[in-house]
Amino acid sequence: DTGVSQDPRHKITKRGQNVTFRCDPISEHNRLYWYRQTLGQGPEFLTYFQNEAQLEKSRLLSDRFSAERPKGSFSTLEIQRTEQGDSAMYLCASSLAGLGDGGELFFGEGSRLTVL
Amino acid sequence: GQQLNQSPQSMFIQEGEDVSMNCTSSSIFNTWLWYKQDPGEGPVLLIALYKAGELTSNGRLTAQFGITRKDSFLNISASIPSDVGIYFCAGSTNKLIFGTGTLLAVQP
Numbered sequence: 523d524t525g526v527s528q529d530p531r532h533k534i535t536k537r538g539q540n541v542t543f544r545c546d547p548i549s550e551h552n553r554l555y556w557y558r559q560t561l562g563q564g565p566e567f568l569t570y571f572q573n574e575a576q577l578e579k580s581r582l583l584s585d586r587f588s589a590e591r592p593k594g595s596f597s598t599l600e601i602q603r604t605e606q607g608d609s610a611m612y613l614c615a616s617s618l619a620g621l622g623d624g625g626e627l628f629f630g631e632g633s634r635l636t637v638l
Numbered sequence: 639g640q641q642l643n644q645s646p647q648s649m650f651i652q653e654g655e656d657v658s659m660n661c662t663s664s665s666i667f668n669t670w671l672w673y674k675q676d677p678g679e680g681p682v683l684l685i686a687l688y689k690a691g692e693l694t695s696n697g698r699l700t701a702q703f704g705i706t707r708k709d710s711f712l713n714i715s716a717s718i719p720s721d722v723g724i725y726f727c728a729g730s731t732n733k734l735i736f737g738t739g740t741l742l743a744v745q746p
Contacts, residue, residue, distance in 0.1 A: 563641070563739070564728075629680035
């Protein structure tokens with residue numbers, strides 16, 4: 523399978539714990555995006571990378587959230603001191619070209635986080 | 639976060655009927671895309687539109703990029719049960735902004 527893959531698919535954790543999600547984009551896609559989706563809503567932008575550089579972060583990305591893409595390939599999204607409001611589906615997506623240049627965004631299956 | 643206005647919010651139709659949904663924005667976008675999402679899965683790209691006024695088809699799906707670059711519509715002809723899901727529009731500049739979604743239910 524050469525699509526975007528995310529791990530884990532599901533994570534249940536207790537409030538206050540740290541969690542980390544991993545995303546492996548489609549090979550050769552230099553742009554990688556993280557989105558968050560809550561029930562009944564569309565995906566909301568969190569952050570994106572071009573290669574290893576983090577180019578934009580949403581105001582939704584609080585200080586407890588950190589995303590990295592150290593070698594310009596896979597990315598991790600860490601949430602520290604989780605809160606119940608962090609419960610959501612975290613979606614990763616990648617594109618070959620910039621979206622403004624006709625790039626198309628391809629999504630992984632998501633990582634669902636439940637904070638108890 | 640910002641989301642686009644998408645309507646209708648939900649549709650309950652009979653198999654074989656045609657479906658139309660649209661998306662509007664107060665901002666101009668360079669690209670409009672339409673995605674379908676099944677429960678517990680990520681969105682899957684259906685159609686991408688790159689030019690104002692562009693009309694594009696993908697099988698039973700047809701989508702148009704509005705002339706003002708602030709809106710788009712998606713039509714599904716002769717709906718079938720597997721069309722069930724949530725449809726999202728998305729406009730892009732350097733990132734995608736998604737609509738609020740249209741839930742489609744198709745009765746066999």
